[in-house]
Amino acid sequence: MAQEHQFVLGIDLGTTNSACAVVQAGSASVVRRGDDRIIPSMIAARSDGSMAVGLEAKRERLLDPVNAIYSAKRLIGRRYSSPEVTKMIESVPYKIFEGRNESVMVGFGGRKLSAVEVSSYVLKYLRQMAEEALGQRIRKCVISVPANFTDSQRSATRISARLAGLEVIRIINEPTAAALAYGYIEDMDRRIAVYDFGGGTFDVTILEITQNVFEVLATSGEMFLGGDDLDEAILAAMLTQFEEEHGVDLHKHPVARARLRSVAEEVKIELSETSQVSRYIEGVLPDQGKNLNFSLTETALRDLIGPIVQRTVGVCEEAMKIAGIRREQIDEIVLVGGTTRIPIVRETVQAIFNRKPQTSINPMSVVAVGAAIQGAALVGLLVPMADGGVSAPSMNATAVLLDVTPRSLAVRTLGGNVDRIIERNSVVPVEQTRLFTTTVDNQKYVRIEVCQGESASFDENTKLGEVLLSGIRPAPRGEISVSVTFEINTDGLLEVRALDGQTGQEQTATMKVLGGMSPEDVEAMISKAESEGLLEEDGHGGSVVAR
Amino acid sequence: MAKRLPEDIETLVSNLEDLDYYAILQLDSNADYIEIRTQFHECAQRYHPDRFLSAAFDEERAKIYSVYKRMTEAYRVLFDPELRVAYDEGLRGGALRLDPDLRARRLTGAARSLTSPFARLYLNAAKKKFDAEDWRGAAIDAELGLSIEDADALKDLHTAAVRRMVRSGESNHE
Numbered sequence: 001m002a003q004e005h006q007f008v009l010g011i012d013l014g015t016t017n018s019a020c021a022v023v024q025a026g027s028a029s030v031v032r033r034g035d036d037r038i039i040p041s042m043i044a045a046r047s048d049g050s051m052a053v054g055l056e057a058k059r060e061r062l063l064d065p066v067n068a069i070y071s072a073k074r075l076i077g078r079r080y081s082s083p084e085v086t087k088m089i090e091s092v093p094y095k096i097f098e099g100r101n102e103s104v105m106v107g108f109g110g111r112k113l114s115a116v117e118v119s120s121y122v123l124k125y126l127r128q129m130a131e132e133a134l135g136q137r138i139r140k141c142v143i144s145v146p147a148n149f150t151d152s153q154r155s156a157t158r159i160s161a162r163l164a165g166l167e168v169i170r171i172i173n174e175p176t177a178a179a180l181a182y183g184y185i186e187d188m189d190r191r192i193a194v195y196d197f198g199g200g201t202f203d204v205t206i207l208e209i210t211q212n213v214f215e216v217l218a219t220s221g222e223m224f225l226g227g228d229d230l231d232e233a234i235l236a237a238m239l240t241q242f243e244e245e246h247g248v249d250l251h252k253h254p255v256a257r258a259r260l261r262s263v264a265e266e267v268k269i270e271l272s273e274t275s276q277v278s279r280y281i282e283g284v285l286p287d288q289g290k291n292l293n294f295s296l297t298e299t300a301l302r303d304l305i306g307p308i309v310q311r312t313v314g315v316c317e318e319a320m321k322i323a324g325i326r327r328e329q330i331d332e333i334v335l336v337g338g339t340t341r342i343p344i345v346r347e348t349v350q351a352i353f354n355r356k357p358q359t360s361i362n363p364m365s366v367v368a369v370g371a372a373i374q375g376a377a378l379v380g381l382l383v384p385m386a387d388g389g390v391s392a393p394s395m396n397a398t399a400v401l402l403d404v405t406p407r408s409l410a411v412r413t414l415g416g417n418v419d420r421i422i423e424r425n426s427v428v429p430v431e432q433t434r435l436f437t438t439t440v441d442n443q444k445y446v447r448i449e450v451c452q453g454e455s456a457s458f459d460e461n462t463k464l465g466e467v468l469l470s471g472i473r474p475a476p477r478g479e480i481s482v483s484v485t486f487e488i489n490t491d492g493l494l495e496v497r498a499l500d501g502q503t504g505q506e507q508t509a510t511m512k513v514l515g516g517m518s519p520e521d522v523e524a525m526i527s528k529a530e531s532e533g534l535l536e537e538d539g540h541g542g543s544v545v546a547r
Numbered sequence: 548m549a550k551r552l553p554e555d556i557e558t559l560v561s562n563l564e565d566l567d568y569y570a571i572l573q574l575d576s577n578a579d580y581i582e583i584r585t586q587f588h589e590c591a592q593r594y595h596p597d598r599f600l601s602a603a604f605d606e607e608r609a610k611i612y613s614v615y616k617r618m619t620e621a622y623r624v625l626f627d628p629e630l631r632v633a634y635d636e637g638l639r640g641g642a643l644r645l646d647p648d649l650r651a652r653r654l655t656g657a658a659r660s661l662t663s664p665f666a667r668l669y670l671n672a673a674k675k676k677f678d679a680e681d682w683r684g685a686a687i688d689a690e691l692g693l694s695i696e697d698a699d700a701l702k703d704l705h706t707a708a709v710r711r712m713v714r715s716g717e718s719n720h721e
């Protein structure tokens with residue numbers, strides 16, 4: 001067997017942008033294609049029916065917003081009827097509808113894709129980008145997800161990667177990856193706050209590192225708070241100016257607005273470096289030739305976005321509260337996400353924690369770098385031995401990630417409340433067992449609804465799915481008890497097993513993950529992708545990749 | 548040819564059902580909480596399944612996983628003062644693992660809002676004293692809890708206890 005070096009791709013699959021990195025000759029570098037390192041997490045259908053991914057898709061979106069899919073990360077592994085998906089349906093121009101098993105599908109350019117597939121296109125793009133750069137096939141990856149991702153979101157992400165021809169050797173929390181990139185592992189114990197202000201979401205996570213062991217103490221966030229909101233604020237200023245100058249309200253002109261929004265983003269980004277930016281936009285309304293001369297100073301930007309940035313303060317305070325620590329007990333602040341490039345954001349962070357944040361690594365690629373570092377550590381640990389065994393793992397300074405369950409796992413009670421099975425912040429793997437008893441005579445099956453979250457009311461949590469216990473012995477009610485074991489493994493994935501409480505016989509327990517795909521669906525999709533050569537084919541310039 | 552894991556792991560695997568929580572974490576039965584935590588971290592460094600990811604044999608991986616899973620179970624129980632008391636009692640009667648029912652203890656109300664099991668212990672103690680109208684004792688316990696975790700439940704109890712203490716102090720000065 002020819003042994004070429006096994007690269008493990010570290011992937012940051014973001015809501016807005018994605019990036020990947022690898023460790024080469026002992027140091028991590030971000031993969032690039034030309035000058036591009038950051039790829040918009042977007043796919044679009046061109047008018048000729050072909051598919052655009054990344055930057056090209058972002059360009060397509062300007063021309064034809066209905067046929068470009070973005071923010072798929074907000075949909076992946078969620079139920080169609082969840083509040084987040086409902087909110088997305090209201091706010092995006094593309095079509096979202098319900099697929100099998102309460103999963104989420106999107107429609108564009110005459111196609112229908114599941115959210116999992118949308119992400120798999122982005123992942124495949126990243127994989128091919130890395131393969132071009134490294135000149136070899138890449139099979140393995142470490143992929144990062146937000147610390148608060150549920151079981152179904154994690155497993156959906158994993159399936160996406162499989163569809164993209166990648167084996168996920170480890171799922172890692174984004175903030176943990178960011179901390180790894182800064183190499184905190186090598187020195188003393190400390191507490192780190194990771195402040196992640198991206199395109200669409202804001203998260204803050206407090207980590208504790210002791211003896212090379214990483215623990216997530218707390219994570220809080222806002223699902224809809226990010227750079228996009230800042231763009232909107234600038235756009236609003238543009239629209240007001242346009243209306244004052246031309247007497248035209250652009251709210252009814254989606255294409256003009258989309259164009260101005262992208263100018264707003266450019267202005268915002270430039271203002272991170274300079275004190276004033278001016279833009280002359282010709283033909284805002286193409287048929288009427290009306291122009292806009294827009295300028296903004298950094299000071300004026302502060303007034304525009306200050307209130308939005310201020311919303312991160314409370315979230316940080318909440319995280320410290322959940323972690324049970326005061327800001328003086330935090331040793332380092334790590335910045336993640338493009339929005340943390342803005343001076344007023346950095347100042348806000350400094351005010352919250354009373355400490356200067358770390359900025360030496362690009363906040364838009366720091367997560368990918370950390371994932372790559374962990375990937376290299378994981379495959380570098382064991383040396384296969386001649387007799388086919390393995391040598392003891394070396395005890396060098398590589399991190400062990402002691403993940404905890406981000407949210408409690410619970411089941412529905414008769415009254416619609418929850419009975420918590422696994423408490424939040426339990427070190428994984430963790431298993432807990434509960435007895436369930438039949439409530440009617442000769443009951444044939446027991447249905448158990450499972451959710452994740454902290455609310456006492458079942459419906460206020462994220463429903464994960466249902467466990468169905470079937471093939472129960474006929475008996476009067478209350479006589480049969482089934483002991484059900486819920487286990488969350490080291491990847492944060494849930495498994496369910498059941499035993500007949502009296503006979504000790506294994507009982508069939510099937511876990512139906514809502515918003516996810518059944519194993520059969522996944523296999524079917526993968527074999528379809530394989531037969532169509534989707535996993536191997538290279539859509540960019542036809543460089544041949546050896547199998 | 549049989550594939551083999553390092554000796555110490557094979558030994559742990561074959562003895563897994565004969566080891567109590569202290570033994571699996573290689574701890575003394577009177578270990579304090581800092582020792583428990585430190586030792587668990589040592590074990591995690593050595594036995595976390597991630598350390599064996601490239602052992603491409605499912606059987607070996609499953610073995611490691613079962614060892615490490617028992618370690619996290621032991622840690623969860625021993626690191627929680629309430630569960631540890633229950634465990635130690637059972638262990639004297641020969642139960643090597645804590646009963647699944649007790650292990651899956653349900654936390655309620657205020658206790659859930661605390662992260663640290665120690666802060667929780669103080670909260671419970673403070674509550675008991677409060678109910679027994681030992682205001683001073685309750686205030687001290689709540690304060691001890693607060694030195695571990697800055698939690699609202701503890702603050703509220705502390706305030707309430709101090710208030711009662713002041714009031715009863717006044718009425719004692721007749």
Ligand SMILES: Nc1ncnc2c1ncn2[C@@H]1O[C@H](COP(=O)(O)OP(=O)(O)OP(=O)(O)O)[C@@H](O)[C@H]1O
Nearest residue numbers: 014015016017198199200201227272337338339341
């Ligand atoms: N130099 C800059 N100054 C200000 N904002 C910037 C800068 N560079 C990028 N951004 C903004 O950062 C956002 C994208 O950040 P990032 O790529 O980290 O998001 P993401 O991780 O994909 O999103 P999310 O955190 O929502 O999952 C965009 O809103 C973009 O406009």
Ligand SMILES: [Mg+2]
Nearest residue numbers: 014015198337
């Ligand atoms: Mg991000």
